[in-house]
Amino acid sequence: MAPRDTDHPPVTRAMRATRGHAAEQAGIDRRRFLAAASGTFGALLLAACNSEGPKSAQSLLEFAEAKNETVERALLRHTSMDVPRASAKIAGQHFPAYYVSDSVPIWDESTRGLWRLKVDGMVKRPLELSLADLASLPRIGYRLDHFCVEGWTAVATRTGVRLADIAKLAGAQPGAQYVDFASFDDDYHESWDIDSAMHPQTLVVYAQDGHYLNPSWGAPARIYSPVKLGYKNTKYLTRISFLPARNGGYWSDRGYEWYGGV
Amino acid sequence: MKRHHAVVRITHWVNVVALTIMVGSGLRIFNAYPAFARKGGTFCCYPFAGRAIPANLTFGGWLAGARNWHFAMMWVLVANGLVYLAFIYLHGEWRDLVPRRGVFHDSWQMVRFYVTARKDHPRQGKHNALQRMAYFSMPLVGILAVITGLAIWKPVELSPLTNLLGGYVWARYWHFLAMVLLVVLTIGHIFMVFTVDPYSIPSMITGRYREDLSPEARNARPLVHLLPSSATKAPDGSARH
Numbered sequence: 001m002a003p004r005d006t007d008h009p010p011v012t013r014a015m016r017a018t019r020g021h022a023a024e025q026a027g028i029d030r031r032r033f034l035a036a037a038s039g040t041f042g043a044l045l046l047a048a049c050n051s052e053g054p055k056s057a058q059s060l061l062e063f064a065e066a067k068n069e070t071v072e073r074a075l076l077r078h079t080s081m082d083v084p085r086a087s088a089k090i091a092g093q094h095f096p097a098y099y100v101s102d103s104v105p106i107w108d109e110s111t112r113g114l115w116r117l118k119v120d121g122m123v124k125r126p127l128e129l130s131l132a133d134l135a136s137l138p139r140i141g142y143r144l145d146h147f148c149v150e151g152w153t154a155v156a157t158r159t160g161v162r163l164a165d166i167a168k169l170a171g172a173q174p175g176a177q178y179v180d181f182a183s184f185d186d187d188y189h190e191s192w193d194i195d196s197a198m199h200p201q202t203l204v205v206y207a208q209d210g211h212y213l214n215p216s217w218g219a220p221a222r223i224y225s226p227v228k229l230g231y232k233n234t235k236y237l238t239r240i241s242f243l244p245a246r247n248g249g250y251w252s253d254r255g256y257e258w259y260g261g262v
Numbered sequence: 263m264k265r266h267h268a269v270v271r272i273t274h275w276v277n278v279v280a281l282t283i284m285v286g287s288g289l290r291i292f293n294a295y296p297a298f299a300r301k302g303g304t305f306c307c308y309p310f311a312g313r314a315i316p317a318n319l320t321f322g323g324w325l326a327g328a329r330n331w332h333f334a335m336m337w338v339l340v341a342n343g344l345v346y347l348a349f350i351y352l353h354g355e356w357r358d359l360v361p362r363r364g365v366f367h368d369s370w371q372m373v374r375f376y377v378t379a380r381k382d383h384p385r386q387g388k389h390n391a392l393q394r395m396a397y398f399s400m401p402l403v404g405i406l407a408v409i410t411g412l413a414i415w416k417p418v419e420l421s422p423l424t425n426l427l428g429g430y431v432w433a434r435y436w437h438f439l440a441m442v443l444l445v446v447l448t449i450g451h452i453f454m455v456f457t458v459d460p461y462s463i464p465s466m467i468t469g470r471y472r473e474d475l476s477p478e479a480r481n482a483r484p485l486v487h488l489l490p491s492s493a494t495k496a497p498d499g500s501a502r503h
């Protein structure tokens with residue numbers, strides 16, 4: 001093979017002559033050297049493994065989360081729509097059920113009276129909508145992906161009312177930069193930025209896959225938008241509040257990103 | 263002359279920290295759903311579905327902790343990578359890393375040498391042909407990891423990108439494969455550094471390197487001729503550079 005680097009110093013005869021000795025002499029030291037090196041690495045790894053990392057890093061992580069929120073808000077477009085792959089099957093009965101109460105939350109009319117969805121906060125006309133009221137509002141249906149924070153996705157058709165339509169109906173005021181979605185699933189709630197809430201695919205959903213919601217999917221109504229991760233989409237909805245400031249959320253207060261955009 | 267410029271040395275070790283945290287936290291995120299299939303669907307190409315990565319190989323403690331680390335460290339990884347690539351482009355170091363004509367032939371000669379089918383270490387410049395291929399592909403795979411990562415971070419807002427990669431499920435799979443490839447390259451890299459040219463470790467810290475201890479000078483294969491013999495150091499020091 002022809003040398004490719006003419007500027008490289010040639011290997012001297014003296015150096016070649018010594019090759020045979022090096023390996024034998026190396027024996028012990030090489031082993032010691034490798035043991036020490038791998039020991040150090042192992043110790044470092046064990047110290048770091050499966051931990052949450054140093055507490056002192058927490059403020060840095062919070063700083064990064066705030067910056068990420070700025071980026072995510074800048075990326076949000078009301079024109080970017082979720083369109084599931086044509087080949088993606090509806091999850092149907094495989095769609096996971098999820099709630100934070102001990103058992104499936106069911107609205108008990110005998111103790112709580114008729115279910116109503118309250119719309120309040122910074123609105124000109126606070127509302128109390130029954131399921132029939134919701135069903136009489138302009139209906140919109142989408143086949144949508146659901147993006148779970150855990151990494152799985154599932155496709156379902158969602159039918160309901162655009163939150164933007166409800167905001168118009170209630171006369172939400174310009175100062176309302178945040179919206180909080182509360183539920184009767186214990187103290188579950190999540191608050192959003194107004195831009196995500198007004199996305200055309202953000203719906204107050206009362207039907208999934210063509211049927212009224214069943215209790216494990218959030219009956220009688222839930223919020224759903226593909227621009228937010230699953231945990232931001234409150235099920236078992238009772239109240240939509242337009243607010244001047246953010247109001248945290250069930251998982252947001254427990255360490256998950258507050259913005260949780262998709 | 264330093265073997266590695268300070269910018270290369272610093273970005274190299276920042277990258278080691280950032281990438282380790284990215285891989286560890288990524289695996290912890292993966293463990294929340296260690297599979298690829300859409301709910302109610304199937305996925306052709308991952309035989310280990312449902313089996314979690316051992317917790318000791320993960321970082322972040324829990325899903326939210328791992329996500330917070332992952333989404334913070336990604337900026338460090340990207341910024342550091344851009345500084346490295348911009349530097350080696352402007353400063354000329356890329357010439358030692360881009361595969362040259364005949365790199366496959368030269369790599370084959372390196373393999374033959376390593377398996378003792380060939381006696382003499384092939385002539386090389388700063389890096390041998392196998393190193394060139396590894397060091398060149400690492401940034402490429404890194405870029406792939408970043409792009410696929412963006413696609414699964416924002417599958418709605420960046421849907422053109424996600425769709426280009428075959429949709430969310432496939433983009434997530436490509437992201438996983440890019441990680442696996444980076445880990446494999448890195449393990450090979452670390453193994454070769456320690457078994458062939460441990461003398462290059464100081465060169466990645468202080469920049470100093472003794473050419474008379476280069477793998478070519480020692481005719482070193484993995485674990486063979488690892489330590490210099492005393493005779494390597496010529497009495498008049500003429501073998502040193």
Ligand code: HEM
Pocket residue numbers: 265266270274277278281350355359388389396397398400401444448451452455459462463464465466
């Ligand atoms: C603890 C782990 C690591 C150690 C001990 C290590 C050590 C080294 C050493 C000693 C060199 C210089 C080689 C020479 O001068 O011939 C080097 C170069 C390099 N390493 Fe690593 N490395 C590690 C991890 C990584 C990782 C994780 C990556 C990226 C995925 C990486 C990518 C590179 C690249 C691209 C070069 C060539 C740099 C250049 O010349 O511009 N290394 N490494």
